[in-house]
Amino acid sequence: MLKNRKEFMLFNQKSRFILFIVLGALWLFAQELDYVPGEMLLQFKNECRGLINLTQENGIELFGIKAIDELNRQWKVLKIKKVILDPTPDTIAMRMGLDLLYHLTFPKETDIEKIIEVYKASPYVKYACPNVIYQVTRIPNDPRYPEQWHLPNIGCPQAWDASTGDTAVVTAIVDMGIDYNHEDVQANLWINPEEDINHNGRFDPEDLNGFDDDNNGYVDDVIGYDFLNGDPDPMPDTPADDHGMHCFGIATAVTNNSTGVAGIGWGIRGMALKCGNNSGIYLYPAIAAIYYAADNGAWVISMSYGSYRGQNEAESTALAYAWERGLVEVAGAGNDNVQTPHYPSAYSWVIAVAASNASNVKADFSNYGTWIDICAPGVHILSTITSNNYAFYDGTSMATPVVAGVCALVKSAFPTMTNAECTTRIFSSCDSMPDPLYRSGLLGYGRVNVAKAVLQPIRSNLSITDFRFNDQSGNNNGIPEPGEEVALIITLANEIGWQPANAITAIINNDDPEIEILKNYGSFPNIPPGGSGNCSADSFILRISDSAPPYRARFNLTLTCNPPTLNPFQQLFCVIGRPRVLLVDDDDGDNIERWYQCACDSLGVIYRLWSVSGLGSPLLDTLNHYPVVIWFTGLDSTQTLTNTDMTNLSSYLDNGGNLFLCGQNLGQEIGAEPFYHDYLHCRYLSNRIQTGSIPKVVGIDEDPIGYSSTDTLVLLGVGGANNARSMDGIQPIGGAVGSHHYVQNPDTIYAGIHFAGDYKVVYFGFPFEAIDAATRYTQKKEILRRILVFFNERLPKIAEEFPLSSFRIPNLTCRPNPFSTHTIIYFSPKTQNQIRLRRTVNIYNRSGRLVTSYKLSTTSNCLIWDGTDFSGRQVPQGIYFCVIQNGDLISEITKLIRVK
Numbered sequence: 007m008l009k010n011r012k013e014f015m016l017f018n019q020k021s022r023f024i025l026f027i028v029l030g031a032l033w034l035f036a037q038e039l040d041y042v043p044g045e046m047l048l049q050f051k052n053e054c055r056g057l058i059n060l061t062q063e064n065g066i067e068l069f070g071i072k073a074i075d076e077l078n079r080q081w082k083v084l085k086i087k088k089v090i091l092d093p094t095p096d097t098i099a100m101r102m103g104l105d106l107l108y109h110l111t112f113p114k115e116t117d118i119e120k121i122i123e124v125y126k127a128s129p130y131v132k133y134a135c136p137n138v139i140y141q142v143t144r145i146p147n148d149p150r151y152p153e154q155w156h157l158p159n160i161g162c163p164q165a166w167d168a169s170t171g172d173t174a175v176v177t178a179i180v181d182m183g184i185d186y187n188h189e190d191v192q193a194n195l196w197i198n199p200e201e202d203i204n205h206n207g208r209f210d211p212e213d214l215n216g217f218d219d220d221n222n223g224y225v226d227d228v229i230g231y232d233f234l235n236g237d238p239d240p241m242p243d244t245p246a247d248d249h250g251m252h253c254f255g256i257a258t259a260v261t262n263n264s265t266g267v268a269g270i271g272w273g274i275r276g277m278a279l280k281c282g283n284n285s286g287i288y289l290y291p292a293i294a295a296i297y298y299a300a301d302n303g304a305w306v307i308s309m310s311y312g313s314y315r316g317q318n319e320a321e322s323t324a325l326a327y328a329w330e331r332g333l334v335e336v337a338g339a340g341n342d343n344v345q346t347p348h349y350p351s352a353y354s355w356v357i358a359v360a361a362s363n364a365s366n367v368k369a370d371f372s373n374y375g376t377w378i379d380i381c382a383p384g385v386h387i388l389s390t391i392t393s394n395n396y397a398f399y400d401g402t403s404m405a406t407p408v409v410a411g412v413c414a415l416v417k418s419a420f421p422t423m424t425n426a427e428c429t430t431r432i433f434s435s436c437d438s439m440p441d442p443l444y445r446s447g448l449l450g451y452g453r454v455n456v457a458k459a460v461l462q463p464i465r466s467n468l469s470i471t472d473f474r475f476n477d478q479s480g481n482n483n484g485i486p487e488p489g490e491e492v493a494l495i496i497t498l499a500n501e502i503g504w505q506p507a508n509a510i511t512a513i514i515n516n517d518d519p520e521i522e523i524l525k526n527y528g529s530f531p532n533i534p535p536g537g538s539g540n541c542s543a544d545s546f547i548l549r550i551s552d553s554a555p556p557y558r559a560r561f562n563l564t565l566t567c568n569p570p571t572l573n574p575f576q577q578l579f580c581v582i583g584r585p586r587v588l589l590v591d592d593d594d595g596d597n598i599e600r601w602y603q604c605a606c607d608s609l610g611v612i613y614r615l616w617s618v619s620g621l622g623s624p625l626l627d628t629l630n631h632y633p634v635v636i637w638f639t640g641l642d643s644t645q646t647l648t649n650t651d652m653t654n655l656s657s658y659l660d661n662g663g664n665l666f667l668c669g670q671n672l673g674q675e676i677g678a679e680p681f682y683h684d685y686l687h688c689r690y691l692s693n694r695i696q697t698g699s700i701p702k703v704v705g706i707d708e709d710p711i712g713y714s715s716t717d718t719l720v721l722l723g724v725g726g727a728n729n730a731r732s733m734d735g736i737q738p739i740g741g742a743v744g745s746h747h748y749v750q751n752p753d754t755i756y757a758g759i760h761f762a763g764d765y766k767v768v769y770f771g772f773p774f775e776a777i778d779a780a781t782r783y784t785q786k787k788e789i790l791r792r793i794l795v796f797f798n799e800r801l802p803k804i805a806e807e808f809p810l811s812s813f814r815i816p817n818l819t820c821r822p823n824p825f826s827t828h829t830i831i832y833f834s835p836k837t838q839n840q841i842r843l844r845r846t847v848n849i850y851n852r853s854g855r856l857v858t859s860y861k862l863s864t865t866s867n868c869l870i871w872d873g874t875d876f877s878g879r880q881v882p883q884g885i886y887f888c889v890i891q892n893g894d895l896i897s898e899i900t901k902l903i904r905v906k
Contacts (some may be wrong), residue, residue, distance in 0.1 A: 038809060042137035044114040044685040047089070047290060047320045048125060048130045050106040057104070060086055065111075074130055081121050085111040089294050091223025092301060098330055103132065104297065110147025117854045132263075133319040138289040139282070153819070153832045154267055155868045156354045156383030156408060164272060164572065165415055168460050170261070172418035173271035177257050177410050178307045179298035180292055180764055181250025183242040183280030185392040186229055188251070190259045190266035196275040198302070201238075206520075214238065222302060230278030231298060233291035240278035247284045248391035249399035252399050253310050254278075255390030257411035267388055270411025270456065274418060277304055291889040293324035300328040306416050307408035309337040310403035312348045321350055329355040334417075334425045345375035345448070352377045356430060356744040357413075361385065361405040362453050364830055364868045367441040373400055374443050378450040382408040386821060386830050398821070399827050412456040419460045426477060434503065434879075435459040458503070461572060466507035466671055468571040469540060470563065472497040476545070486582050488554045494546040496528070496563070496578065502536035510539075514546050520554040520582065520802075535903070538682060548827045556583035557802030586799065587613040588624065592647075593640030595619050598727045601775035602636060602906060608787040610802040611794070612672040623651050629658040634797055638775065639669030639727055646672050652681035657687055659765040668770040670799050673734035684850035687742035687761040691735040695748050695755065695771075701730040703757040703772055705784075711768065711792045712745040718783050719746070721772060724850040724887050724899065726786070727777025733757070734771030746772070759797065768793050807903050820888055824903035825873070833867045833886055848889045849902070857881055873904060 050058065050071075059070030067086040068075040070072050089107040090099065099105060112121065118136050125134040157163070180352035186195055197207050200220035204212045209228045209308075215822060218225045226238035242248065258276035259269030277299060292309070299307050307328060325335055337351035339360045351358035361372035361384025368374055369385050384405030391397045409432070416428055423431070436452035443449050445527035473496045477483065480490035494514070500507045510530035514523065525547035531539040544785045561578045565571050587606065591599040601617060606613050614632070616624050629635055633906040635658065636677060646669055647655070659665060667686065676682050677690025697703070701721035705712030735751070738744050738759040745768070746758035758770045777786045820829045847860040847869060857875045873880050886902040 014515075029672045031222075036269050039221065041118070041138045042288060042290075042738075043197070044112040044116050044118060045124070045137035046110045046112070046134055047137060048108050048110055048134045049292075049320065049323070050108075050130055050696065051132045052103050052106070054106060054130050055103075062077075063353050068096065069108075073128060074125075074656070076460060077125060077128070081112055081116060081124075083110050087111075088292065089095070089292075090116075090297050092297075093221070093223055099297075102327055104323070104327060106132075106322075107320065109137070110330050120589055127153055127680060135318055137316065138313060138318065138321075139286040153821075153868070155830070156387055157268060157270070159364065159383055159457050159868075160270075160367075160408065160412065160453070161803070162268075162847075164457035165419075165460040166272060168464065169272075169415055169419035171271045171272055171415060172421065173275055173706045174421075175271070175274045175414045175417045176277050176297070176304045176306075177271060177274055177407075177414050178277040178304035178777055179250055179254045179257070179281055179407065179410075180279050180281050180295045180307060180309050181253055181287065181311070182233075182247045182282050182284070183232065183240040183250050183252050183388075184230070184254050184276070184278035185242060185248075185394075186240070186278060186319060187192060187394075188255075188390055188392070190263070190390050191251075191276065191490055193260045193263065193270065194258050194271075194275055194279040195301075199226055201226055202669070205320075220881055224298065227298075227302075230280070231295070232280040233294045233298070234280055234282060234288060234420070240280040241267045242280070245392040248397070249284075249310070249403065250280070250282075251391050252370060252387075252389045252397065253403060253407040254395075256387060256404060257308060257407035259390055260423060262638075266390065270408060271414040273417070274411070274414040276307040277302070282311070289318065289321060293321055296324040296328050300331040300333055304828065305697065306334040306336060306410045306413040308407045309335070309350055310406045310794065312337060312340055312351055314346050316347075317349060317353070322353055325350060325353055325355060329425065332425050333427050334410075334413045336406050336413065338406040339378055339840070340373040340401075341371045341401050342373055343371055343397065344373055346373070347375065357409060358450070359384075359402060359405045359409050360449055361400075361663060362439065363828075363870045366437070366453055367451060368438050368439075369400070370827070370872075371400070372405075374448045374868060376447060380409060380433065380450045381405070381439065381444075381453045382407070382412075385451075401533050409454055412454055412459060413579050415456055415716055416459050431459050431462075435462055435703055465504060465511050466533075466535075466567055466571045467504040467572070467573070468498045468500040468507055468510070468533065468565055470496055471499040472540075473578060473580060486548065486550050486580075488550055488583060489552045491524070491547065491549045494548055494561075494580075495540050495542045496546070497540040498530055498531040498533060498537055498565075499538040500535055501609070502534050505569050506534045507531060507567040507569075507571060508532045510565065512566070513564045514543070514561045514578075515564075516559065516561050520551045520557075521559060522549040524549055528888045550582060552856055553800065554582055555800040555802050556581070557610045558582075564602050569640070581612055583612070585612045585614045586628050586632060587611055587634045587636060587794075588629065589613050590614045590618065590624060590635060590637040591615060592623075592642070593636060594642040594645060596640045596642070596660065596729075598638065598640045598773075598775040599797060601743045602638060602790075605786040605790040607880055609794070611790075611792055623654070626657050629654060629663065630661055632663075632665070634794065634799060636665070636666045637668070639672060640669055640727075640773070640775070641732060643671035643732065646675050647681070652676070652679060656681055656685050659767065662765055664766045664799075666768045666793050666797075668774045669771055670730070670734060670771065672769075673736055676734075677734075678809060683739065686759075686767055687738060687740040688759055688769055689737040689799040691737055691755055693732060693737045694733055695733040695751060695757075697749045697751065701772075701776070702735070702749045704749055705746055706744050709743070709745050710796050711789070713759065713784075713792070715747075719772075720778040721776040722784045722888050723778035724848065724856075725771060726777050727775040728850075728855060730776040733773070736769070736771045742767075746770075762796075766797055768796065783832055796855050819900055820900055824905045826905055828870050828872045829902060830868055830870050838885075846890075850887045850889065851881070851884070859884065871902075 067083045087109045122134045214226045230240045259273040261268040279295040335356045340348035347624045358379045360378045360381045362381040363367040363369045363385040382405040387404040433451040435458035437455045475486045476493040487490045529544040530543035533539045563576045565574045673690030674693045703719045705717035735755040742759045742761040744756040757772045760768045851855045883904045883906045
């Protein structure tokens with residue numbers, strides 16, 4: 007019966023067995039009852055068919071089988087009810103003996119475990135088990151804002167391009183019932199047409215005629231059934247019983263209706279099956295619902311409940327039946343962060359779902375193990391709840407309907423797909439996870455990706471993996487330089503698992519005045535999945551302007567092929583020319599170079615970074631290759647510039663170089679050296695300049711770098727290195743002039759100076775890296791721009807391309823906040839500029855020290871901070887600041903509060 011399914015599951019690589027074990031002994035370890043007192047499920051052997059005749063004697067229910075009736079009398083069976091109400095079960099149901107499955111009720115004080123052993127000993131009984139109560143796998147949370155990060159995380163927007171759900175595809179949510187009056191689920195409720203008496207597509211009193219109009223054994227089952235109470239109304243018992251409603255909305259909420267939230271399945275239908283309440287999900291109603299779903303047209307069953315009791319024959323039989331009827335079955339893995347198999351998810355024909363978070367690693371609560379099949383988002387998931395409300399919940403309960411919705415969307419895209427084919431596709435299209443448990447084989451196939459599941463059979467997936475320039479008509483060094491005509495040769499790769507890409511052509515364009523595109527089209531060979539190819543035989547031709555500065559150029563590439571590629575619009579960034587700027591990182595390992603890099607990046611300036619700690623000081627020959635040298639020493643006070651450094655810099659300047667030197671303790675250490683007086687043209691006055699509670703410097707009127715006395719630089723805050731603790735007071739001499747003053751200090755004390763002669767020097771006694779990025783003050787990017795213009799450097803156009811206003815992100819939110827263990831940081835890019843640039847999330851403490859930092863891809867809009875710093879240690883409770891940055895520009899800041 008199950009052989010073919012077992013062969014299929016070999017692909018699943020599960021080491022499971024369908025083993026009908028003796029359950030009674032295992033139940034003895036339970037410290038609390040997790041089953042309904044006085045209730046038992048019993049299935050007779052097939053030989054009993056035709057022998058059963060239900061009767062009643064003195065209040066005791068009898069089967070008509072003498073030996074069993076004696077047991078019924080002895081243990082006082084108060085009620086017998088068939089689990090499967092279908093009066094005409096089909097051949098599969100008959101073969102599996104489902105017409106012989108009964109629910110028995112005894113007095114509540116009865117020792118049900120003892121009774122089970124007695125009945126199981128009968129030669130007429132196939133199995134007996136208690137009516138287990140499965141605990142739901144949700145970790146409750148409170149309602150927050152309506153971010154549904156899980157939808158783009160699994161690729162829903164791309165999948166919706168190909169499929170918005172088929173109304174013929176039905177998801178069966180086996181849970182606590184559905185508030186069918188909710189504004190965001192009504193239109194997606196499954197309707198049993200023969201029971202919808204007034205044919206209005208809704209469940210209302212006019213449909214309740216008291217008849218089984220479709221002859222399926224259930225009276226008035228218009229949208230499903232209440233298997234817990236045996237009536238056609240699946241409304242939850244109380245508004246607090248909202249677990250099923252939350253699960254229902256994740257998979258099946260109406261999408262694109264300008265109301266509430268989006269469901270993964272968009273337009274699929276959901277069957278309302280009530281099998282429990284706030285106490286949990288009950289086995290007897292649950293398996294009855296499974297049979298109902300299998301017999302009434304459902305495609306996928308979602309089960310967000312379970313226990314560690316092991317296999318249950320009544321349940322396993324129901325699930326085996328549903329599988330043979332062609333249904334996909336999905337269940338939550340449990341929320342105890344253990345490897346113990348959790349049922350029903352651990353059955354071999356059920357997809358076992360662990361929960362992942364926004365960082366695509368296992369949620370801290372989720373179970374894991376070799377029995378897990380797949381992971382799906384299960385942290386801070388927004389969905390529908392009762393009474394037209396919405397809430398965020400956590401748990402594998404939430405991850406389960408995510409996968410169920412994916413299965414339904416895949417079926418909508420491929421209507422002839424079987425359950426085995428669907429399961430295989432879901433597994434094979436998963437994304438790998440940056441989690442050691444995944445690499446150890448304990449998180450199944452990875453995190454579900456509905457875009458790949460839907461699109462891989464009908465799309466190719468090309469991406470740019472490499473490029474090179476052919477400048478044979480120039481100096482043939484492979485670098486596009488001013489005045490050259492070059493061929494741009496791009497390499498594309500087609501991701502494995504997608505379709506072969508044939509007849510590939512591409513068009514490039516840009517609006518860059520430094521580049522003339524002479525030939526804007528190219529062609530590529532056919533590229534199979536896992537293969538790559540380039541356009542060397544038909545490349546793009548460009549001409550670089552004679553006056554182009556070194557910069558990073560951007561090209562837009564439009565790809566066409568057969569079948570179409572997943573992302574036809576792509577961008578390519580490449581360096582034009584050679585770097586003219588050398589950044590010398592001489593901060594004694596203090597990690598402040600990133601502030602100089604960010605400023606350069608914001609201007610589009612190409613540079614080479616030279617680390618003194620790793621490479622030693624640059625030699626004169628190295629310095630002479632760069633028209634501009636930016637040398638910074640940070641807070642270092644003992645190893646700023648060596649004698650060799652000063653000698654090399656002197657020679658560099660004698661050769662007409664341009665030097666921007668910055669360091670807070672340079673004057674203190676080398677203020678008496680000839681280099682300081684003769685080349686920097688500076689006199690050292692004092693150290694540890696104070697400017698009040700906030701360190702500030704202001705510009706000097708009409709100065710090319712300082713601009714004006716209203717031009718303020720704030721040297722404190724999360725937008726800089728926050729290291730303004732030992733600033734030098736200096737004075738220009740020998741033809742130098744001042745650029746900046748310290749506030750609350752005499753005008754005879756300068757913060758910055760510059761000199762212009764046969765060479766040019768800019769020297770700051772304050773930390774450039776500490777300049778805050780607050781938008782109402784002058785920022786590092788602008789100061790560096792002025793310095794480079796002072797050095798007569800031509801800046802790339804990109805320096806003017808992205809005005810600050812384009813980086814504002816008004817919807818930066820952190821939830822929960824205050825937080826204890828973790829918080830999810832969300833932001834919503836509003837422009838294409840924001841989407842395409844590299845973004846960084848920085849967390850600072852109240853004193854402005856950087857606690858931790860995250861680099862984000864261009865496709866990510868959220869991350870989880872678990873309260874740890876760079877070293878992995880938990881930070882103390884208190885106030886923190888979350889800062890989203892694009893290059894040197896701050897997009898948004900929000901306050902976080904850590905509580906314990």
